[in-house]
Amino acid sequence: MPNPTAAMLVIGDEILSGRTRDANMYHLANELTKIGIDLKEVRVVSDDKDAIVSAIQSLKQEFDSVFTSGGIGPTHDDITADCVAQAFGVSIDVRQDAYDVMAAHYIAQGSEFTETRMRMARIPDTATLIENPVSVAPGFKIENVHVMAGVPKIFEAMVASVLPTLIGGAPLKSQTYRIERGEGIVAAPLRTLAEKYTDLSIGSYPFQKDGAFGTNIVIRGADETGVSAAIAELMAIFPNNGV
């Protein structure tokens, strides 16, 4: 049985303008890989209503689950929750469960639960909350879409809240072999190997270090024995890392 599939939607002008380097994609990719969910596509769009709504509508249909990052804070450019509500055709307003958890927090903190902060208690109808142990204002899940914050620390905490609720697949076994030769040398034997081990994924990742070219070969598959056999063949062709 193939693994469940996932897509990620990163929302935010700051990534597309180059102001901020995205970190959430890398984190989510690693967490999903560990539990055997295949991240198949990532999209990054700006804080633009039409772009967000149409991306959500297309990704939620195409993949088993969708994870969004960004645009759920209190400011005027945080429009993700409204866009998700629109994409699912449900209404959105301040919701009692989100309000309660936030009010309790601000009272305990001795700070004010301002109208602005109340914006973060706006949750689409039928959605369930995703816990935010960092700054309380929750994320939410509606059908197969998980809506989370963009600040990496909060995003990571929300991912940790969500992971135990996901049904994973067979985590891929993976082994890497480093060859100190360029891809031009490595490619032909690699192709033969790929034709023999059709149930393995054989990736070739070139690098350049101190002016010399090298290639990392990553062999992945559900069956560890197969992965080990293919790596052993590769090591026989390029002994001593091809030096």
Added chain:
Amino acid sequence: MPNPTAAMLVIGDEILSGRTRDANMYHLANELTKIGIDLKEVRVVSDDKDAIVSAIQSLKQEFDSVFTSGGIGPTHDDITADCVAQAFGVSIDVRQDAYDVMAAHYIAQGSEFTETRMRMARIPDTATLIENPVSVAPGFKIENVHVMAGVPKIFEAMVASVLPTLIGGAPLKSQTYRIERGEGIVAAPLRTLAEKYTDLSIGSYPFQKDGAFGTNIVIRGADETGVSAAIAELMAIFPNNGV
């Protein structure tokens, strides 16, 4: 006149599995912003023919220009050039211009121009070459799509080859003000500012440092005078960085 728009397509399993952290998106975003081209969307897809072809077909229609990264090396999983040819409905084969530049390089280097390396001289019909000053095997441009390598050093060199050929727009002026208060405090006055300066983009980027929340406000616009006026108002509301 609005700025020209662009999209980026990152191709590679290694990004989606979390093995590699993408660096090219951040680089391209910065370079395009400098010359007034608005990067509107980024997609990351795996080394999968259907996913690549359909992403190219959709992005090339929707945006003024498209930049791809990855999948043009010599190995069996490098299928980008073939996918681009298919997306444009043109044929693809080893092309004399690409062959010549590569053959000259390998002869000068005293290394062999293997059949495997020759794969990198496969260029779609009607495409023009993009120079690769790092490792010679060229990228290419077909209509509004620029196809470049995934290795960051080579990607950056190809972007440098391409940039002078692009027609940019008005580069945005941008000013940032750091406020040592959380978004919950900053959001209300910010909304008033955004309603007053409708031709500026006012972004709010929360951060957390040593347990305290803060917000960076980035104000952007084509008109530097307007940006300065809005920043001055913000500084009057939160003097001394809101401390």
